[in-house]
Amino acid sequence: GDSVTQMExxxxxxxxxxLTINCTYTATGYPSLFWYVQYPGEGLQLLLKATKADxxxxxxxxxxxxxxxxxxxHLEKGSVQVSDSAVYFCALRNNQGGKLIFGQGTELSVKP
Amino acid sequence: xxxxxxSPRYKIIEKRQSVAFWCNPISGHATxxxxxxxxxxxPKLLIQFQNNGVVDDSQLPKDRFSAERLKGVDSTLKIQxxxxxxxxxxxxxxxLEPNTEAFFGQGTxxxxx
Numbered sequence: 001g002d003s004v005t006q007m008e009x010x011x012x013x014x015x016x017x018x019l020t021i022n023c024t025y026t027a028t029g030y031p032s033l034f035w036y037v038q039y040p041g042e043g044l045q046l047l048l049k050a051t052k053a054d055x056x057x058x059x060x061x062x063x064x065x066x067x068x069x070x071x072x073x074h075l076e077k078g079s080v081q082v083s084d085s086a087v088y089f090c091a092l093r094n095n096q097g098g099k100l101i102f103g104q105g106t107e108l109s110v111k112p
Numbered sequence: 113x114x115x116x117x118x119s120p121r122y123k124i125i126e127k128r129q130s131v132a133f134w135c136n137p138i139s140g141h142a143t144x145x146x147x148x149x150x151x152x153x154x155p156k157l158l159i160q161f162q163n164n165g166v167v168d169d170s171q172l173p174k175d176r177f178s179a180e181r182l183k184g185v186d187s188t189l190k191i192q193x194x195x196x197x198x199x200x201x202x203x204x205x206x207x208l209e210p211n212t213e214a215f216f217g218q219g220t221x222x223x224x225x
């Protein structure tokens with residue numbers, strides 16, 4: 001069945017460091033891909049998405065490119081801030097339904 | 113625009129007791145989802161409604177879990193009887209249609225002791 005695998009956390013970075021969180025997927029067909037973020041005490045929020053191969057999703061300085069050849073959707077940010085500390089979830093949605101399939105989440109902690 | 117509302121935020125019960133969670137989706141959203149998020153894992157879909165009909169309940173443990181969305185608006189999820197392994201955050205989400213952006217509530221954190 002469809003699945004998503006993320007790099008394990010926690011990831012601890014200093015402010016202004018470069019961030020990469022790896023995400024790979026297994027799916028039939030051509031799913032849409034998402035990154036969700038969960039800040040402490042809050043619900044899941046959509047961070048960015050890509051709906052077809054080679055699309056780049058971007059938001060708040062974060063980027064991810066849908067790579068069909070490597071079945072990946074890695075999240076990157078050039079310069080993280082303390083306020084980026086959160087748990088990040090990679091997810092896919094098979095376009096035949098609405099169900100999201102999530103990875104296990106990666107906790108990011110950014111130190112001043 | 114009001115978001116997805118869930119209650120209660122926290123619940124502690126003993127095993128074998130019953131519990132119910134409530135969700136009010138964003139107005140006009142036809143699709144409603146319940147996810148279970150066990151600590152250290154990503155959310156897993158329990159059930160998906162389209163208006164008041166069930167679209168997908170393949171991962172709902174039907175011997176103890178039930179959900180309804182009687183008027184196609186708000187929804188309740190019930191567990192009876194609860195087991196220790198049901199300790200998790202239960203997330204409700206809604207979207208206009210199945211393949212549009214899903215918006216999540218803050219969740220209900222259930223602890224079964």
